[in-house]
Amino acid sequence: MKSIIGFSIGNKLAIWIVTCFIIVFGIYVGFSMKLETIPNINEPVVNITTVYPGASPEAILSDVTEPIEKKVSNLEGVKNITSTSFEGASTIEIQYDFKTDMEKAENKIKEMVSGLHFPEGVMNPDVARANFNDLPVMVLSLTDNTKKIEDLSVLAQKEIMPAFEEVEGVSKVEIIGKKNKEVEIKYKQDKLDQYALSAKDVTAYLKTIKTDMNLGMQVLDGKEKIIKVNGNEDSFEKIKELPIPINLKVQNNNPNGRETSVALKEVADVNIVQKSQSVSRANGIEGIGIQILQSSNGNTVNVVDGIKDKMKKLQQKHNSLEFVSILDSGEPIKESVGVMINKTLMGAAFAVLIILLFLRDIKSTIIAVISIPVSLVISLIMLKQLNMTLNLMTLGAMTVAIGRVIDDSIVVIENIYRRMTLTEEKLSGVNLIKAATSEMFSSIMSSTIVTIAVFLPLGLIDGPVGELFMPFGVTIVFALLASLVVSITVVPMMAHLMLKRKVEVTKKTSSSRVTNSYHAILNWSLNHKLITFCLASALFIGSIFLIPSIGVSFIGSSGNKMILATYNPVPGATDNTIKNDVKNAEEYLLKRDHIKMIQSSYGEGNPLHPANKKQVLFFITYKDGLKDLTKEKDIIFNDLQKLGMGEWGFNSSGNSNGNVDVFVYGKTIEEIRPVADSVKKSLENNQEVTNVKLDLSDSLRQVNFILNTEKMVSLGIQPIQIYNKLGSAKEEQIGELKVDGQKIPIRTVERDSIVQQSELSKQQVTTISNQKVELGEILSEAEADTPAFITKRNGDVYTKISAEITDKDVGKVTENIQKKIDELSVPSGVQVNVGGVTEQIDESFAQIGIAIGIAIVIVYFVLVVTFGGGLAPLAILFSLPYALIGSLLGLLITNESISVSVMIGALMLIGIVVTNAVVLIDRAIKNEQKGILLRESILEAGVTRLRPILMTAIATVGALSPLLFTENSDSSGLISKGLGVTVIGGLTSSTLLTLIIVPIVYESLMKLKYKWTKSRKKKHEFKIGA
Structure with missing residues (x-):
């Protein structure tokens, strides 16, 4: 040890150069590091989304969800399988342990799902891991007073979206509310019947002639040439005049006996129309919304700054173009990181001042505090090598570490300084510094090792807590190791350089x-x-x-002033109903004080639930004057529920102590509904919770038609004829057409949608003798209720009742809720479990408690080795x-x-x-x-x-x-x-x-x-x- 100290003292210039280089390089590394609010944590979840257009929830469950569940239920490492079957789609969430290799898990699921066979019409399942960046990092509203929304849509897709996609770190740009041109071919059922044609057959024929076909290479005239059949027509008028063979099935049905084809325009209305697959509104005005999603390795701050630069250039080119920022994830990160850096610097300044007051010597203070910058920049360099980011956890660790990294230097310099003041001290100069530093080495090394050992059990903490605090522990460990090295190299070197050979003994002080x-x-x-x-x-x-008076919570709340609200309309709601509901909600919200901006969107592009096109997403941002976001949410939730619409849910980034979730399990929805209603009522009567929400929605009305098979056989009517008549009008894209330099889709529509239930039984089918028969003559009709969606977890049907806890003592509130639930009458076969934030608290506290116990054992072991007893x-x-x-x-x-x-x-x-x-x-x-x-x-x-x-x-x-x-x-x-x-x-x-x-x-x-x-x-x- 003395040799290391002696080397440092004997090579002052070299140590100074290395120290200065480390500080400068560390500062450079710090400025180049990726900024985040919290470390990127991806849940160990794989989502499977399957679309089955027009299918009922029960059909989705039996034909899609259950076959997939059965296939993946025996996979290794699976903790929970949760599924939702609703109209037209199935979503399945497969949860694994945090230490699972999610890439292998995802590939295994893809392999297993690809081997399943589904009914006709079911689209290929989309398998993807849950991603921390599934939510947009930036949401914009786009307006231009000089352009119609159709022209603005073209500009957004042709110029704005490509510009934003050029920004490094952007994975996807979603344009919400755009209106696109498309060729719509809507069949005339009477004309189809006249020519003995069906919409299905005509669509199939159009697809074959509208498809480009590569036929490979052939030798022609002594040269190899590619043979290709180009099926795409080059003009709208040619599409209307396309000849459709009328002898596809029954040649004798030709009206005039000689013609073998008929123009498409005779059996269908062919028009260029403007259509939108989604709706976006900003402060009540319909327009264009833009959502920017970040790639997994993207830097949020750089992405947002890059988007802003592109916005400025676009506005310079288009003077009337205006972007309004609804969500900006970059600014809160900058503010939070900036505040934490300021607190770190303040903490360092306080520590320096305190040491100065104790030592009462500027030179000794400078020597002692040199460990702060050197230790912190070394930790920055090491974090960069591990590809970690500069976030609240790593910066917070540095703030916490300041007081500890200075300990070793204080102990060493204080001992050197003390021995210099002793009149009986025989040593001086280099020998005194070597002896004083060596004297303290065993204690500072053991104390540093002990502190480092405390953070080793953090690796045992599973789940999001372990993932969050691991960078925290790693940062402190690097800083402590650096401080130990500094205390036995830089500190003695500076002591020899700056302190007198002997310090005069002062008179008696305080x-x-x-x-x-x-x-x-x-x-x-x-x-x-x-x-x-x-x-x-x-x-x-x-x-x-004192513990019962203090209370228990999970993770302290954040104060960002934004609410992400979801609105699920009542089952069976039409587009017009949803539109009116959104307008009513916006009118109410815009009257609220402190609201800065509201953007609503629904249809395609929902980042929370891509398959649920009827769910409305509200981004609500507030001005700085709002103090209590929790109270504001309570008022909004209660008022919106009173409007008598569908179900509202709130995910805020502001003050919240956490949610309590009550799960009710059973075999059928009918079995769990009464219990779920009782739990909901109990929570609504609890003053310690708010925003009570039951996921079990109202039922859909189902119209059941019973076939009269005997009459159908006698008339020669096939079931497929009835299915085609009763089914919803199907749309299908068959090709593309280039109009004004832009490719637009060509889409077929079977017929106008039936809007009156009474019209269903009046639909006609053709008998074997070419007679028209109304469906009412061969069907009987009855109505019944059917679930709007069906949720299952690990094979059992379940529902969730969630509420937001308003009291800071989450544990006490949950305990009271459990007592009330225990008093409920629950029938056999139904199970009620309380989860939510309390479940997270129990799991995390148990793991941290074990980590603390292990840390104490490790500390004792290290001390036993150090002291030899x-x-x-x-x-x-x-x-x-x-x-x-x-x-x-x-x-x-x-x-x-x-x-x-x-x-x-x-x-x-x-x-x-x-x-x-x-x-x-x-x-x-x-x-x-x-x-x-x-x-x-x-x-x-x-x-x-x-x-x-x-x-x-x-x-x-x-x-x-x-x-x-x-x-x-x-x-x-x-x-x-x-x-x-x-x-x-x-x-x-x-x-x-x-x-x-x-x-x-x-x-x-x-x-x-x-x-x-x-x-x-x-x-x-x-x-x-x-």
Whole structure:
């Protein structure tokens, strides 16, 4: 060790060059790192979406969902399979453990699903992993007062979308509300009947002649040439005149006997129409919406900035073009990261000021604090190598690490400085610095290893909590390792360069008075161990009783002022009904104060549920004046529900303590509906929750037709004829046409949609004798209810009742809800489970609790190895329980609940608190090794180590103090005020009691050891004498 220290002192210039290079390079790396609010966490989920146009929920369940579920249910690593079967589509969510290789899991599912055979009309299932970037990073509203929406749609698709797609990191650009031209071929049923044609046969024929066909290479005139049949017509008029063979089935049905074809325009209305597959509205005005999605390796801030640059260039080219930002994910990231950087710098400044006040020497302070920038930039360089990002977790870790990375340097420079002031010190210069640094190496190394070891169990925490806090732990580990290296290289080198050979001894100061007072208190405590220990234990036990008053939550809430609302219309709602519902909701919302912007969209392009084209998505942004978003949501939810429309749901990025979810399982919907209604009513009567939502919707009305098979056989009518008449009007794209330089689709429509139920039975079919018969003559009609959608989980039908918890004590609220549910009468075969945020709390707290237990065992093991015995480490561990006193009291005073962040703070405390005790006991042991008596060894160690212990503790408190003023919006609830309160409060109480309790326990254990050793020695001597 002395050789390393000597090398550093003897090569000052080289160490300076390396240090400066590291700082400059680290700053460069920091500016080049990707910015995020939180680490990118992808849920271990694979989604399977299958579209079956026109199919009922029950048909979707039996023909699509259940075959897929059966196929994938036995896959290895699957935790849960959740499915929803609704009109026209099936969605299946397959959840795995977090440590599963999701690429292999996705490929396996694709392989298994590809082997399934579905009924005709079912589209190929879309298999994709859930992605953190499935939601847009930017949502825009596009307007132009000089253009019609049709022309604006063309501009958006031909110019704006390609420009945005050029931005690095953009994976997809969705244009919502665009209106496109298309050729619509709508068949005339009477004309088709006249020529004995069917819509299906004509469409099939059109598809064959409208398709380009490559026939391969052939040798013609001695040269190889490609043979291709081009089926696409080059003009709209030619399409209308396309000849359709009329002898496809019954040649004799030709009206005039000689013609073998008829023009398409005779059997269909052929027009160029404007159609939209989605609707977008901004502040009540219909227009164009643009959603920008980011790729998995994209940088949100760079993507948003790139889009903004493209917007400026487009506006310069088109003066009347206007973009309105509805959602901008880049600005909150910049603000949050900026705030956290400021808090880190403030924490560093506080720590420096505190050290200066203690050392009262600018040069010593500069030497001590050099570890802060060097350690932090080294951690930045290492994070970059691991492809990690600069986010609230890594920045928060740096803020927390400031107080700890300076510890090693403080201990070393304080010992050097102290020995320079001793009149009896024989060494000087290089030898003194080497000896002083080497003297402290074992204690700083063991304390650093102990702190690092505390974060090793973070790797055992599964799920999103483990994924979130892993970068936090990794950052601190890198910073601590760097600080250890700095303390034995840079610090001694700078001490030799900047400090005098001998420091003059100053007269008695206030610090010496504090030292004398502490000496007297410690001596009294050692003489009155029982009283002192009982008082400290009483404080510890009393703090435990504070827990029920503090409460429990999951992760602190965020303060971003945005609501993402979803609206599901009543089952069977038409497009006009949805449009009116949206207008009514917008009119209400626009009257609310503080609302900045509202964008609604439905149809294609829904990032939450792509298959659910009737779900309306609302982005609601607020001005800065709004203080309580939770209260605002409650008011909006209650008022919108009173409008008597469908079901509303809210996902806000603002203040929220979490949701409680109650799951009701059974075999049928009819079986679980009464129980679900009772649970919903119970939650609605609970004042501690709001925004109660039942996922079990109203039923759809189903019209059942019963076939009279005997009459059908006698008339020669085939079932397919009836199916074609009763089925919804099918649309199908058959090709493309180039109009004005733009390709537009050609789409066939079987017929006009039937809007009156009474018209169904009046539809006519042709008998074998070419007679027309109304369906009412061969069918009987009846109505019944059918589910609007069917949800299943692991084979059981289920529904979910969710509510938002308004009280900060989530655990208590959930416990009260469970009691009310237990009082309900639940029939046999029906099961009710409470989940949601409480389930996450139980799982996460259990894992963190295990991690804390493992951390304590690891710490004890490291200390045993360091001290070569088990008694001294046991005395050191007695510093841990007393950290709870300050932590719990601080949480109570600041009105913070026990959250995941608080638990991580408690894990950190293990390493921080033990450090102070290690420094104290290490000195006492070395004193004993010099032959000093036990009591004198302890008293001298306490007095000598008092200043470095207080310095490091107060410096850590100062570094963390900016977190006490952290608002929710600054931290996304992760690196929260609660974490700061936990560490500061725990460190304060533990430091004060460590200086008293640890020496008491250590002396007691050592005396027991001496007595036991003496007793064994006497027994041994007695046996020899005998």
